[in-house]
Each structure stands twice: as structure tokens, then as C-alpha cells.
Amino acid sequence: MFSFIAKRIVATIPVMGVVALFVFLMLRLSPGDPASVIAGDYATAADIERIREQLGLSDPIVVQFGNWIWQLMRADLGISIFSNLPVTTLIAQRLEPTLMLSLTTLTFSVLVAVPLGALAAWKAGTWIDRAVMIFAVAGFSLPVFVLGYALIYEFSLALQWLPVQGYKSPFDGLLPFLRHIILPTVTLSVIFIALFARITRASVLEVLEEDYIRTARAKGQTERKVLLGHALRNAAVPIVTVIGLGIALLIGGVVVTESVYNIPGLGRLVVDAILKRDYPIIQGLILMFSFVYILVNLMIDIVYTLIDPRIRY
Amino acid sequence: MDQTTQPVLDIRGLTVRLPIRADRENAIEDVSFSVLPHEILCVVGESGSGKSVTAHTVMGLLPPKQLTATAGQVLLQGDDLLKKTPGEMRALRGARMSMIFQEPMTALNPLMSIGDQIEEILQIHTEMSARERLARVIEVMEAVKLPEPERLVHSYPHQLSGGQRQRVMIAGALALEPALLIADEPTTALDVTTQAQILKLIKDIQRTHGTAVLFITHDFGVVAEIADRVVVMQHGLVVEQGEAKAVLRNPQHPYTRMLISAVPSMTPPARPPKADAPVVLETQDLCKTYRDRSLFRAARETRAAHNVELSVRRGETLGIVGESGSGKSTVARCIVRLISPTSGQILIDGHDIAGLSASRLRENRRLVQIVFQDPYRSLNPRRSVGASIVEGPMNFGVGKAEAQTRARDLMKLVDLDPNSLDRFPHQFSGGQRQRICIARALAMEPDVLIADEAVSALDVSVQAQVLELLDDVRKRFNLAILFITHDLRVAAQICDRIAVMYKGEIVERGPAAEVFRAPSHEYTQALFNAAPGRDFEFGSFATA
Known part of the structure; x- marks a missing residue:
């Protein structure tokens, strides 16, 4: 087991290397002079030269790549062109809200969706099943910003139960944190609940047709334990796969949700950096998101082996 | 009634209704039989006879809302199971009655x-x-x-x-030492030698524990092997029941007589030798090795087929007999070149196709055709059977009109209505689909026909008809047939010569009559000894 995890971790190193190469080439291979692209339309020749120096663009490309990798090894993502602050500092400042929102969203949607999907499969063809599926279709069709503003209108403005916008860290008290995070979490979760519930329903429905489910019933097992003890675990591999994909999609959803609720997270940083063409920040964020994604995939692979004894890499 | 003669299971007038729009009103109708303590009762029938529905009704495992018991009683040690609540049934399942299934x-x-x-x-x-x-x-x-x-x-x-x-x-x-054990085709998916061991185990347990066994099977060999009494079912009705020996020796109902007559004999009929016909298919040193490479450990090798040498003459049927994992299907797939052999030669009409490239191979594909085991999965469900039959010839340049005519003729040949060419596979029964698969193969006008367990998924009565059809097309087209099977009875009936495969190698070969009379290799002997009901010669009865 541990040798397997170690092997998987070692196997992620070349993947990280390829990602680093792509991020490096993204800037260098874009048409025209990157320094003048970054500097924008109203830059003077001196400005362009300054940026060129700052990014080390005058060195031979191999030297540049060597420097880039050496930088990365020291966890140095460079300096933001506009704020002149290290990219790592900028990311670290914004990391917490995004991380928290992602975690609450993921937890909330899995806790709601998996039981809902399993219930729908168990009661397939009944009104419960249909209600869950109608909710799922609705959840897919509702844009995040529409739902977000609707929830703000109802719970913050009309009922005045919750704050309208902003973010409070859980380290400064759990209640303010929860009051601020509830609406963004619900907003962002709806689409994931719809997605996870659908896949859970389909997967459980398929497993319920299996011979070993009949065997469990022939043993005199109760329907509840047939569902929870036998069916759900066998249905778990596709569910876990989709949850993993969901984490990748989450990154996109976070950007919109953070704008709606004015949360100072990475989503805002991404938008600002792209608008200002702050390449070091963009590079840093791409690298970080890729790293998170590789980590999530690694965790999913490990979870597979925990679920299914037949899966060995 | 005292404890020793009261039946463990007593089914009286049981009727189970099918959902509306099914092809008949009831899955089973007015079924009555009982299982006594210390006995093995076999329920025999073909697919659709209602034997599994009966067993599932006893266990309370019918799919809810689709099948419901509408009349009769199911008494387990005197208690009517049809009157139990779901909770009471759960308490009984696994404890007082338990069930084992077909697919382990x-x-x-x-x-x-x-x-x-x-x-x-x-x-x-x-x-x-x-x-x-x-x-x-x-x-x-x-x-x-x-x-x-x-x-x-x-x-x-x-x-x-x-x-x-x-x-x-x-x-x-x-x-939990149940009073009743229900076994639903428990050995059907197993190899003969394994089947023999499991049958012996069930028999031993029934003797030592005194469990009453309700044993469901389609195989009269198994019945002859273990049954004390037999119930024969057809279309949801019990048509005959009695002591096993009496029913096997002297069946009364025409359906039982037909079923028993359809069981192939273990003694091959006399067949004229075909020593002077030209050899159409020949393999030399055919090997197939699977290598499982991995970055982190040494490569593992599996020898699926090793130095397989065989030859089939025009108009002759060669049987390859073996259990699962023996490599018999690997050999078939190599010869059709669905997989590529690791080494060796495959000569079709004298030309080696073992190493041909994909494009060169295409020209030779017509010559070797194959019929697979599962007729339910080997026809494209979204295409009419006509389209499936004409596709091959048209790939080889036959005009559409001519291919259609050929398809109609072949449908007639395999005893199907030529006007049903525009129908889809699901509209045919399993036996009919296998006939279509044979017609599809023959449409290519092949020299060699490979039947890979082609009758194994079929009911005995249908099996007999398809075997007859295969033998008929062999004679009519002077085909070389390579017949792959795990079933010795089937092999005895259709093969001129037999090759026995074990762990990837041919361990014994010879004319069918000789191999069956005096098997020389110890594996062949073990295989023959394991065949259920081998000591019982199934009679041939007039069915009229």
C-alpha cells in the first residue's frame, strides 16, 4: 500500500515537469515580443526594456528555462509586474477564502448529492426519483450568478438573515465565517449536487441489478443494508471519478461566485491578472492549479484502491 | 403427519402472473410439487419454463411489482410463505432456507x-x-x-x-443449517471437472446434514447424477414428475421424451473417414504468449497456446475439447486472426496467414468465418439481420442485389423465413439468432467455419437442431469445420476427430470414436469421468 502511494507520488514529478515546461513556453512562444505585449499599447521603449530585464528575456532560452526551474525548486514564482510583490505572497494572501469555499462546497455537495442519488436509485420510478431528477436538471440549467443574486435578495435583503457580501476567516470565529460562507457555498454547490446526484443514481441503479445484490437479499439482509452495505460501495468508483472531475470544474465556478459575493479569493486574482496581463501571476496560478489537480488525481487513485481490492497499479 | 414424512417444501397450485403485455398471462400456472426431507428434487426445463421463477417465488425474491403470486400456497415446513410479511421472509431467508445461484x-x-x-x-x-x-x-x-x-x-x-x-x-x-437449500443451475457456469466436484459436495452435504435440496437444472446429465426425484416443467406448467430413474428410463409426457431424446450420446456415431480429402486448415507450432509488462516488476508471461499443431480436411469436423483456460478459444481466435499468434504458422489452403499485415490479411478474411457462443451479443442490435448478412459479401465486392439473393437463399437454408431479413435480432429467439449467425458466416462462402462454443448457450432441444444444421452445411458446402466446445456429449455427436487441449497444449488427438472408447491421456480420462450422467445411456423416444 505505502509503496504504491510512494510510486504514485514519484510518478507525479514528470507530470509537474511537463506542466512547468508548458507554462514556460506559453509566454515565450506567444507571437511578438512578450515584453512589449506585457507592457501594453502605451508603453515607452524604456518600460519594455525594464520588463525584459525583469523577466530575464534577454538570456538564451535554455538558460531561461534553467533559471525558471531553479526558481520553481525554491518555491519562487517571480515578482508581479504591477504590484512588485512576490507572486507567492499574492497567492498566499488570497488562498484561504478560495480554499475554504472549495472545501465547504465540496463537502456540502457530496453530503447532499450522494444520499439523494442513492435514494433516487433505490426508489427508481417513484415520485421521489422523479423529484430528484427534476432538481438535477434544474440545477444544471441555473446560471451561478442568477442563483447567487436571487439568494442574496431573499436571505440577505428581504429576510436579512445573512450578510450580503464579503468573507470572514474561520480563525477569527466560526459563526461569522459560517454566516458569510453559507450563501456562496449553496450557490456554487447546486450544479455539483445535480452532477453528483445524477452519477450516483445511475451508478447505484446499475449495481442494484447485479447478482451479488440478489445474493445479499437471499441472505435475509435488510433493504437498507443492501443499499448502504453492498450497493453504494460497489457504485463508488464512478462517483469518486466524477467528484474528482468536479474539483477541476470547481476552479472555474469559484471565479464567478467570488465576484458575486465579493470574496477576496484567487478567483478575483485570476481575473485581475488576466486583465492586466500580469504574466508572472498568471504563470504562478496556472502552476498552482495544475499542482492541485495532480494532487486531486493522486488522491482519487488512492481512494480507488481503498474502495476496490481488485484495483492495483 | 410426523416429522420424517412431512415435506420440507410443499408447493400447491402456485400461479405467478407476468406483467401485462408479456407473451403469456402467467409465468407459472398451477404448479404443485413437494420436496421431502433428505431428498434432492430436480426441477428440469428449458429457458422460459418457469423453473427459476418457481425458485425465486419460494425465496420471496421475485422482482417486486413485475411478478406476483396470484394463487396457491408455498409451505415451508407447514408455514405458508406467501402470507409472510417482508420482514418475516427476511428472517427465513438464509436461515431456514437458502439459495445458491448460477454465476459464482x-x-x-x-x-x-x-x-x-x-x-x-x-x-x-x-x-x-x-x-x-x-x-x-x-x-x-x-x-x-x-x-x-x-x-x-x-x-x-x-x-x-x-x-x-x-x-x-x-x-x-x-x-445456519437450513431445512431447504435451493440451487439454481449452480454448476452450469463451471467446467466439467469442477461441476463434478460441486455436485458431489452438494450430494455429500445433503446426506450428512439431511438438508432437502431443490435443484434447478436444464441438464439431464446432472439429473441422472444427483436427483432422487424429478419435476419437468414446460411453459410454466409441470408436465411430469416422479422418481428420477423412472422418469429418465420411461418418460411419459411427449415433452419429457423429446428432451431426453435430445441429450447427445457419449458414444460417437460411426462416421466415414475423410483421409483423402485435401487439407484446408493447418497450424504448425502455433504459440500465443501474453506478456504483462510493468514498469515496477518483472514481466509475467502466460502461455495461452503452445506448439499447437492441427489440421482439418475439406468436409471434416475437428473438435477441440477443453476446459476454460485450456487455450481452445485462443487457438480459434488466432486462426481467424482476431488476435495475432506469437509464433508459428497458420496455413489456409496452403498459404500462411500467421504473419500477414492488416491489409494483406483483409483479402484472406473471407476464407475463415466464425460463429460465436452467445447469439444474444454477436449480432449488432441496431442493424437488421439482412444488413448483417449482406455486409460481409458486399465488403468483398458482391453487388447488393446478388448479396440480397444470397441472403434470402441462406435464410431458407437455415430454416428461417427469407421475408424476415428486415427484422432485428431482438425479434428472434436464441436458436434462431444462432442460425442467423451461421447464415452470416456462410454468406462469405468460406472454406473453414469455426464454431466457438456455438451451441453452448442453447437449450438442449434447440442445440440438437443447430448441431444438425451445422452438420448439414458441412456436407452441403464440403466445409472444414473447427468445432470448439467444453461439452463432451456435443463433441461426440458432431466431430470426426477430436483434439483435447489442456493448459495451452494438445494432450491427445485421434478419431472421435477412438478417443471416446479408450482415452489415453490421464487428463482426457479425468475429463470423461467428470461428465455428468456418463454411466447413463439416454434413450431415444418416439415423441409423437
């Missing part, structure tokens, strides 16, 4: 250890402590002769063979 490969939960799956029954029905439960699990595993139970409790189903898995199922079923 899929009947066990792949994510639970063997020990946990047997223990689950004790957890549901008893107040035993964890230690007592484990002791009992080990005890029943020993009783079904599973090797090293202490180690095996921690194993998962995929680490066990089919026979071992069926033993696990039986161990679980017997854990």
Missing part, C-alpha cells in the same frame, strides 16, 4: 472479503459474538472443503477460482 463469478460481492460475506449471514440471523462467528465461518469453510480457511477468509472473490467461489456460496448457504 458475479454472485459474490467483489469488494467484501470471503469471510465477511459468510459472516454476514450469522450477523443478520444470530446473536453470536464476533469470535463465535469467525469460528463458525472457518467451520463451514472446512465443511465445503475450501483449502486453508484461516487464510482464505481474508481473500476477495477475484482471487478465487469459479469452483471455489461456488463453494463459498454453499458455505454461506449452509452456515
Whole structure:
């Protein structure tokens, strides 16, 4: 087991290397002079030269790549062109809200969706099943910003139960944190609940047709334990796969949700950096998101082996 | 009535209704029979006879809302099961009656250890402590002769063979010493030698524990082997029942007579030798080795076929007989070049096709055609059968009109209505689909026809007809047939010569009559000894 995890971790190193190469080439291979692209339309020749120096663009490309990798090894993502602050500092400042929102969203949607999907499969063809599926279709069709503003209108403005916008860290008290995070979490979760519930329903429905489910019933097992003890675990591999994909999609959803609720997270940083063409920040964020994604995939692979004894890499 | 003569299971006038729009009103109708203590009662019938529905009704495992018992009684030791609540039925299932199923490969939960799956029954029905439960699990595993139970409790189903898995199922079923054991085709998916062991195990257990066994099968060989009494079902009705020997020797109902007559004999009929016909198919040193490479460990090699040499003459049927994993299907797939052999030669009409490139191979594809085991999965469900039949010839340049005419002729040849060419596979029965598969293969005008377990999925009566058809087309087109089967009875009936495969190699070969009369290799002998009902010569009865 541990040798397997170690092997998987070692196997992620070349993947990280390829990602680093792509991020490096993204800037260098874009048409025209990157320094003048970054500097924008109203830059003077001196400005362009300054940026060129700052990014080390005058060195031979191999030297540049060597420097880039050496930088990365020291966890140095460079300096933001506009704020002149290290990219790592900028990311670290914004990391917490995004991380928290992602975690609450993921937890909330899995806790709601998996039981809902399993219930729908168990009661397939009944009104419960249909209600869950109608909710799922609705959840897919509702844009995040529409739902977000609707929830703000109802719970913050009309009922005045919750704050309208902003973010409070859980380290400064759990209640303010929860009051601020509830609406963004619900907003962002709806689409994931719809997605996870659908896949859970389909997967459980398929497993319920299996011979070993009949065997469990022939043993005199109760329907509840047939569902929870036998069916759900066998249905778990596709569910876990989709949850993993969901984490990748989450990154996109976070950007919109953070704008709606004015949360100072990475989503805002991404938008600002792209608008200002702050390449070091963009590079840093791409690298970080890729790293998170590789980590999530690694965790999913490990979870597979925990679920299914037949899966060995 | 005292305890010894009261039936363990007494079914009286049981009727189970099918959903509306089914092809008949009731799945089973007015079914009555009983299972006495200490006896094995076999329920025999073909697919659709209602034998499984009967068993599932007893267990209360019918799919809810689709099938419902509408009349009759099912008495388990005097209690009417049809009057029980779902909770009361759960308390009985696994405890007073238990059931084992056809597919040991899929009947066990792949994510639970063997020990946990047997223990689950004790957890549901008893107040035993964890230690007592484990002791009992080990005890029943020993009783079904599973090797090293202490180690095996921690194993998962995929680490066990089919026979071992069926033993696990039986161990679980017997854990609480039920009064009734229902076995639904428990050996159908197993190899003959494994089947013989499992049948012996069920018989032993029934003797030592006095369990009453309701054994469902389609195989009269199995009936001859283990049944005390027999119930024959057809279209949901019981058509005949009685002592096993009496029914087998002297069947009364025409359907029973037809079924028993359709069981192929273990003695091959006399067939003229075809020594002077030209050899159409020949393999030399044919090898197929699978290599499982991995970055982190040494490559593993599996020799699926090793130095296989065989030849088939025009107008001759060569049977390859063997159990699962013997390599017989690997050889067939190499010859059709669905997979590429690792080394060796495959000569079709004298030309070696073993190493041909994909494009060169295409020209030769017409010459060798194959019919697969499962007629339900080997025809494209979204295409009309006509389209499936004409596709091959048209790929080889036959005009559409001519291909259509050929398809109509072939449908007539395989005894199907030529006007049904525009229908889809699901509109045909299993036997009819296999006829279509044969017509599809013949449309290519091949020199060699390979039948890979082509009759194994069919009911006996249908099997007999398809075998007859195969023999008929062999004569008519002077075809060389390579007939791959695990079923010795079938091989005895259709093959001129037999090659026995074991662990990737041919261990014995010769004319069918000789091999069956005096098998020389010890594996062949073991195989023959394992054939169920081998000592029983099934009579041929007039069915009129």
C-alpha cells in the first residue's frame, strides 16, 4: 500500500515537469515580443526594456528555462509586474477564502448529492426519483450568478438573515465565517449536487441489478443494508471519478461566485491578472492549479484502491 | 403427519402472473410439487419454463411489482410463505432456507472479503459474538472443503477460482443449517471437472446434514447424477414428475421424451473417414504468449497456446475439447486472426496467414468465418439481420442485389423465413439468432467455419437442431469445420476427430470414436469421468 502511494507520488514529478515546461513556453512562444505585449499599447521603449530585464528575456532560452526551474525548486514564482510583490505572497494572501469555499462546497455537495442519488436509485420510478431528477436538471440549467443574486435578495435583503457580501476567516470565529460562507457555498454547490446526484443514481441503479445484490437479499439482509452495505460501495468508483472531475470544474465556478459575493479569493486574482496581463501571476496560478489537480488525481487513485481490492497499479 | 414424512417444501397450485403485455398471462400456472426431507428434487426445463421463477417465488425474491403470486400456497415446513410479511421472509431467508445461484463469478460481492460475506449471514440471523462467528465461518469453510480457511477468509472473490467461489456460496448457504437449500443451475457456469466436484459436495452435504435440496437444472446429465426425484416443467406448467430413474428410463409426457431424446450420446456415431480429402486448415507450432509488462516488476508471461499443431480436411469436423483456460478459444481466435499468434504458422489452403499485415490479411478474411457462443451479443442490435448478412459479401465486392439473393437463399437454408431479413435480432429467439449467425458466416462462402462454443448457450432441444444444421452445411458446402466446445456429449455427436487441449497444449488427438472408447491421456480420462450422467445411456423416444 505505502509503496504504491510512494510510486504514485514519484510518478507525479514528470507530470509537474511537463506542466512547468508548458507554462514556460506559453509566454515565450506567444507571437511578438512578450515584453512589449506585457507592457501594453502605451508603453515607452524604456518600460519594455525594464520588463525584459525583469523577466530575464534577454538570456538564451535554455538558460531561461534553467533559471525558471531553479526558481520553481525554491518555491519562487517571480515578482508581479504591477504590484512588485512576490507572486507567492499574492497567492498566499488570497488562498484561504478560495480554499475554504472549495472545501465547504465540496463537502456540502457530496453530503447532499450522494444520499439523494442513492435514494433516487433505490426508489427508481417513484415520485421521489422523479423529484430528484427534476432538481438535477434544474440545477444544471441555473446560471451561478442568477442563483447567487436571487439568494442574496431573499436571505440577505428581504429576510436579512445573512450578510450580503464579503468573507470572514474561520480563525477569527466560526459563526461569522459560517454566516458569510453559507450563501456562496449553496450557490456554487447546486450544479455539483445535480452532477453528483445524477452519477450516483445511475451508478447505484446499475449495481442494484447485479447478482451479488440478489445474493445479499437471499441472505435475509435488510433493504437498507443492501443499499448502504453492498450497493453504494460497489457504485463508488464512478462517483469518486466524477467528484474528482468536479474539483477541476470547481476552479472555474469559484471565479464567478467570488465576484458575486465579493470574496477576496484567487478567483478575483485570476481575473485581475488576466486583465492586466500580469504574466508572472498568471504563470504562478496556472502552476498552482495544475499542482492541485495532480494532487486531486493522486488522491482519487488512492481512494480507488481503498474502495476496490481488485484495483492495483 | 410426523416429522420424517412431512415435506420440507410443499408447493400447491402456485400461479405467478407476468406483467401485462408479456407473451403469456402467467409465468407459472398451477404448479404443485413437494420436496421431502433428505431428498434432492430436480426441477428440469428449458429457458422460459418457469423453473427459476418457481425458485425465486419460494425465496420471496421475485422482482417486486413485475411478478406476483396470484394463487396457491408455498409451505415451508407447514408455514405458508406467501402470507409472510417482508420482514418475516427476511428472517427465513438464509436461515431456514437458502439459495445458491448460477454465476459464482458475479454472485459474490467483489469488494467484501470471503469471510465477511459468510459472516454476514450469522450477523443478520444470530446473536453470536464476533469470535463465535469467525469460528463458525472457518467451520463451514472446512465443511465445503475450501483449502486453508484461516487464510482464505481474508481473500476477495477475484482471487478465487469459479469452483471455489461456488463453494463459498454453499458455505454461506449452509452456515445456519437450513431445512431447504435451493440451487439454481449452480454448476452450469463451471467446467466439467469442477461441476463434478460441486455436485458431489452438494450430494455429500445433503446426506450428512439431511438438508432437502431443490435443484434447478436444464441438464439431464446432472439429473441422472444427483436427483432422487424429478419435476419437468414446460411453459410454466409441470408436465411430469416422479422418481428420477423412472422418469429418465420411461418418460411419459411427449415433452419429457423429446428432451431426453435430445441429450447427445457419449458414444460417437460411426462416421466415414475423410483421409483423402485435401487439407484446408493447418497450424504448425502455433504459440500465443501474453506478456504483462510493468514498469515496477518483472514481466509475467502466460502461455495461452503452445506448439499447437492441427489440421482439418475439406468436409471434416475437428473438435477441440477443453476446459476454460485450456487455450481452445485462443487457438480459434488466432486462426481467424482476431488476435495475432506469437509464433508459428497458420496455413489456409496452403498459404500462411500467421504473419500477414492488416491489409494483406483483409483479402484472406473471407476464407475463415466464425460463429460465436452467445447469439444474444454477436449480432449488432441496431442493424437488421439482412444488413448483417449482406455486409460481409458486399465488403468483398458482391453487388447488393446478388448479396440480397444470397441472403434470402441462406435464410431458407437455415430454416428461417427469407421475408424476415428486415427484422432485428431482438425479434428472434436464441436458436434462431444462432442460425442467423451461421447464415452470416456462410454468406462469405468460406472454406473453414469455426464454431466457438456455438451451441453452448442453447437449450438442449434447440442445440440438437443447430448441431444438425451445422452438420448439414458441412456436407452441403464440403466445409472444414473447427468445432470448439467444453461439452463432451456435443463433441461426440458432431466431430470426426477430436483434439483435447489442456493448459495451452494438445494432450491427445485421434478419431472421435477412438478417443471416446479408450482415452489415453490421464487428463482426457479425468475429463470423461467428470461428465455428468456418463454411466447413463439416454434413450431415444418416439415423441409423437
